[in-house]
Amino acid sequence: MLILHHYPMSAFSEKIRAVLGFKQLAWRSVIIPSSMPKPELQALTGGYRNAPVLQIGADIYCDSALICDVLEHRAPNHSLYPAQVNLALASVVAQWADSTLFWAAMGHNLQKPGMHDLFAELPEQVGKDFAADRCAMATGLSRPRPLDASAAYRAYLQRLASMLDGQPYLLGQVPCVADFAAYHPLWFTRTQVPGMAAVLQTVPTVLVWMERMAAFGHGETSRLSASDAIAVSADAVRATDQKDAEFQDDHGIPLGSLVSIAATSFGSEPTMGVLLQATRNHYTLRREDARAGVVRVHFPRLGYALRREVSP
Secondary structure (H helix, E strand, O other): OOEEEEOOOOHHHHHHHHHHHHOOOEEEEEEOOOOOOOHHHHHHHOOOOOOOEEEEOOEEEEOHHHHHHHHHHHOOOOOOOOOOOOHHHHHHHHHHHHHHHHHHHHHHHOOHHHHHHHHOOOOHHHHHHHHHHHHHHOOOOOOOOHHHHHHHHHHHHHHHHHHOOOOOEOOEOOOOHHHHHHHHHHHHHHHOOHHHHHHHHHOHHHHHHHHHHHOOOOOEEEEOOHHHHHHHHHHOOOOOOOOOOOOOOOOOOOOOOEEEEEEOOOOOOOEEEEEEEEOOOEEEEEEEEOOOEEEEEEEEOOOEEEEEOOOO
């Protein structure tokens, strides 16, 4: 069972919803709050609060980049890394889209007209709480000022249009992980903040590409409550923790150590646990929760900091 913890207006969640649609997968949907507190989610993650989070039994996968890799491994058909595409280039473009393009887009999207679109039909305090929550998440993060973000966003849209010149997808005739990473911040502009969406009218080839991406849909989904998702973890059959044959030690921290892992940019709440795996691409922590039981929480290496902790 694939369980996605997400909320409707989350751009990174839309990235994964689109991947699930592209791969024609069935999944269970757990709607989480857009702002803190998120006690049910953090019962599974141990601290990580960003959306989306993928749950498979008692395995909890954080960050959309890692979730893409997990879904590719479980469902290799309709590949995110097709043979026709330069995989290194696809990964580089995806990383750029998830960071530089995303922040330019959000700096543009969340100006006053965009915030009005998001919260016009909700109590004023909801918008204020959301803004305060996102400011707290971005502590220490350097972001462009709104007008600079809009200028950068327009330039990046023109680059995407150039990439799409004469071909249906960013890197060729078939979609790849780069398409899904570039799609989600533009989706937010078009669907969540229509008052800011005029910028997309300057790149008609990008709009046509967005229609192709939207046509993949979201797969076959059904709702699941947060408490039921926690029960799925608590009831999961526990696999024996195995020694990591691919251990890559870049920190002088041996497996079995008490560590914390936190994002290095946005939403840096740490997750603490015992280090089970540290491969070239990801970390796995073992932690225990009173409701969720013993869980394994997985993070990508890129964008996350590993630190040794002292046992209490």
